Amino acid sequence: MNYYDIMFYIFAAITLVSAWFVVTTRNVIYSAFFLLFTFFGVAGIYVLLAADFIAVVQIMVYVGGILILLLFGVMLTNTITNVDIRTGASNLLPASIATGILMGAVVSVMWYTEWKIQPTAAPNTTIKELGRLLLTDYVLVFELLGLLLLVALIGAASIARREKE
Amino acid sequence: MLQVGLTHFLTLSAILFSLGVYGVVTRKNAVMVLMGIELILNSANINFIAFARFGNFGYSGQIAALFVIILAAAEAAIALAIVLNIYKTFANVNVDEIDHLKD
Numbered sequence: 001m002n003y004y005d006i007m008f009y010i011f012a013a014i015t016l017v018s019a020w021f022v023v024t025t026r027n028v029i030y031s032a033f034f035l036l037f038t039f040f041g042v043a044g045i046y047v048l049l050a051a052d053f054i055a056v057v058q059i060m061v062y063v064g065g066i067l068i069l070l071l072f073g074v075m076l077t078n079t080i081t082n083v084d085i086r087t088g089a090s091n092l093l094p095a096s097i098a099t100g101i102l103m104g105a106v107v108s109v110m111w112y113t114e115w116k117i118q119p120t121a122a123p124n125t126t127i128k129e130l131g132r133l134l135l136t137d138y139v140l141v142f143e144l145l146g147l148l149l150l151v152a153l154i155g156a157a158s159i160a161r162r163e164k165e
Numbered sequence: 166m167l168q169v170g171l172t173h174f175l176t177l178s179a180i181l182f183s184l185g186v187y188g189v190v191t192r193k194n195a196v197m198v199l200m201g202i203e204l205i206l207n208s209a210n211i212n213f214i215a216f217a218r219f220g221n222f223g224y225s226g227q228i229a230a231l232f233v234i235i236l237a238a239a240e241a242a243i244a245l246a247i248v249l250n251i252y253k254t255f256a257n258v259n260v261d262e263i264d265h266l267k268d
Binding site: 004005008009012015016019020022023028031032035038039042045046049050051053054057058061062065066069070072073074076077088089090091092095096098099100102103106107110111115116117118119120122126129130133134137138141145148149152153155156157159160 | 168169170171172173174175176177179180181182183184185186187188190191192193194195196197199200201203204207210211214215217218219220221223224225227228230231232234235236237238239241242243245246247248249250252257258259261
C-alpha cells in the first residue's frame with residue numbers, strides 16, 4: 001500500500017459513504033449537503049486519475065452550480081417555516097433487492113473482465129491537450145454544447161417564469 | 166488485490182451507479198430523484214476518466230466527461246424549472262402523487 005492506494009481508499013470511502021447518506025437520509029437538506037461531500041470525493045478520484053482540469057470543473061460546476069440549484073429547488077418547493085423538511089420513500093424492499101442484484105452483476109462484470117490496459121506515465125497537466133482537442137477534433141460538439149447551454153438557459157427561464165394572469 | 170488499478174475505479178463507479186439508481190427509484194421528492202441522477206452521471210464520468218487514464222486512447226475520455234458535466238448542468242437547470250412549475254400547480258413535488266399532466 002503506497003500513498004496513492006491510501007488516498008484512493010480515503011476518497012472512495014468519502015464518496016460511497018456520503019452517497020449512501022444522500023439516498024437514505026429522510027431530510028432533503030441533509031441529502032443536499034451529503035451530495036456536496038460526494039462531489040468532493042469524486043473530484044479527488046479525478047485527481048488520482050490524473051484529470052486535474054476535470055476535477056476543478058467538477059468542483060466549480062457541480063458544487064458551485066448544480067448543488068446550489070438543487071438547494072434552491074429544495075427551498076422553493078418546501079415551506080421555509082417548516083424546519084422539518086422530510087421526504088418519504090416508496091418501494092424500499094423491492095428497490096433494495098433489485099439494485100442489490102444490479103450492483104452485484106455490474107461489479108462482477110467489472111471485476112472479472114480482462115481489461116486491456118496500457119497505463120502510460122501520468123501527464124504533468126492535461127489542460128493544454130484538452131484545449132487543443134476542444135478546438136480541433138471536438139470543435140463541432142463544443143459549439144453545439146454552447147448552443148445547447150443557451151437553449152437551456154432560455155428554456156429554463158421561460159418554463160419557470162410566472163404566468164401573467 | 167490491494168494495488169489500486171482500473172478495476173478499483175470501475176468497481177467504485179458501479180457501486181455509485183447502484184446507489185444512484187436506488188435513490189431514483191425509492192425517493193418520493195422530485196429534487197431527491199434529481200440528486201440520484203447526478204450520482205449516476207458522476208459514476209459514468211468516473212468510468213470515462215478511468216478508461217482515459219488506463220486505456221492509452223489520449224484524452225477523448227476526459228473530453229467526454231467534460232461534455233457530461235455540461236449536459237448535467239443544463240439538465241439540472243431545466244429539471245428544476247419543471248419542478249418549480251409542478252410545485253406551483255400541485256403544491257407538492259412528490260413524484261408518486263403527480264399522475265396527471267394538468268388540473
